[in-house]
Amino acid sequence: MMKIRLIILFIILGLYQVNGQQLRLGLLKYNGGGDWYANPTALPNLARFCNLNLKMNLNPEYQEIDPGSIDIFNVPYVHMTGHGNVFFSESEARNLREYLLSGGFLHIDDNYGMNDYILREIKKIFPAKALVELPFEHKIYHQKYSFKNGLPKIHRHDGKPPQGFAIIHEGRVVLFYSYESDLGDGWEDPSVHNDSQEKHTEALQMGANLVQYALLN
Numbered sequence: 001m002m003k004i005r006l007i008i009l010f011i012i013l014g015l016y017q018v019n020g021q022q023l024r025l026g027l028l029k030y031n032g033g034g035d036w037y038a039n040p041t042a043l044p045n046l047a048r049f050c051n052l053n054l055k056m057n058l059n060p061e062y063q064e065i066d067p068g069s070i071d072i073f074n075v076p077y078v079h080m081t082g083h084g085n086v087f088f089s090e091s092e093a094r095n096l097r098e099y100l101l102s103g104g105f106l107h108i109d110d111n112y113g114m115n116d117y118i119l120r121e122i123k124k125i126f127p128a129k130a131l132v133e134l135p136f137e138h139k140i141y142h143q144k145y146s147f148k149n150g151l152p153k154i155h156r157h158d159g160k161p162p163q164g165f166a167i168i169h170e171g172r173v174v175l176f177y178s179y180e181s182d183l184g185d186g187w188e189d190p191s192v193h194n195d196s197q198e199k200h201t202e203a204l205q206m207g208a209n210l211v212q213y214a215l216l217n
Contacts, residue, residue: 022059025211026075028106029064032087038111039081042187049187049204050211054144058211067092072099077214078106081184083113086121093124100125100167100174105214108177109184112157122167122175131165131177139217140164140173143209151178152202154186154195172217176210183207 025043030036043062050056062079065072068091072078078099088096100106108118122131134140134150141147141164151162162181166173185193186203195203 022057024059024061024063024075026063026065026072026078028078028080029066030080030082030086030088030092031067032085032117034082034084034086034114034117035111036080036082038083039184039188041189041192042081042184043079045189046187046204046207046211050208054208054212056211068095070095072096072104073102076103076105077211078104079184080106080108080118081111081114083111084117086114086117088121088124090124093121096125101169104174105210106175107210107214108175109182110177110179111182111184112155115179118177122177125175126167129167129169131167131175134164134166134173134176138164138173140166140176140209140213141206143212145205145209147206147209151181151183152186152199152206153181154199154203155182155193157182173213181206 025047027043028036044060047058047060050058063075065075065078067088072095136148136150141150151164153162157180160180163179165177165179167175183203183206186195186199187207190197190200
């Protein structure tokens with residue numbers, strides 16, 4: 001099992017391979033009935049965008065990760081999305097907490113309809129920590145790309161302004177929750193949701209910021 005901080009050291013040194021293989025982004029395969037598998041072209045497109053624009057060498061094929069699996073410790077960035085119910089068992093919540101406190105990063109992207117469920121489950125992972133809204137000045141919005149107004153608005157949903165919430169541990173964002181933005185849909189092939197090239201690019205740029213922050217902070 002490769003510890004997250006060691007993976008980050010490899011990245012800082014420019015060695016983007018672990019055990020002879022490229023690093024892969026992770027997709028959380030959670031229980032509860034929600035469609036964790038939504039947006040199948042999203043992470044491959046994000047990985048290719050990061051490779052082209054951030055000079056990374058990520059494998060475009062993402063890794064499906066069970067919340068309770070030790071395999072999560074080999075993946076520095078885990079994405080979670082869906083529309084419906086989410087459920088973490090006690091052991092899954094504990095494993096996710098250990099992963100995040102050891103240097104991992106979880107990005108939860110509300111694809112619409114997940115909010116009430118995921119807020120409940122985040123409390124299982126961090127019962128003593130508060131989910132806080134990040135100010136627009138936070139460096140997660142100012143990595144390779146600068147978003148002076150925070151998250152871009154990709155899809156309308158309920159017409160509310162997009163918000164970025166976080167769990168912070170020792171000054172570092174370990175869990176980022178994007179709400180009313182729908183970044184993952186924006187990462188997909190533009191033809192899937194009829195997104196404009198502008199929205200597709202905005203979503204990928206913000207996603208690249210998240211990946212860069214997860215790997216190097």
